[in-house]
Amino acid sequence: MILLGVLLLILGFVFSIAILTYVGVALIVIGAVLWVLGAVGRPIAGRKVWY
DSSP: OHHHHHHHHHHHHHHTOHHHHHHHHHHHHHHHHHHHHHHTTOOBTTBSOOO
C-alpha cells in the first residue's frame, strides 16, 4: 500500500493531477499506520497478521 501511494504521489507530481497526489498521500499514511500497528503486534480488525 505504501509503494502504491508513492507511485501515485510521483505520478501526481509529474502529470500535475491533484487527485493522484491526494490519493497517494492518503495511501502512504494509511499504509504507514497499518505497518506500525502490525509491527507492535496490535491486532487490526481482529487479525494479527495482514498478508
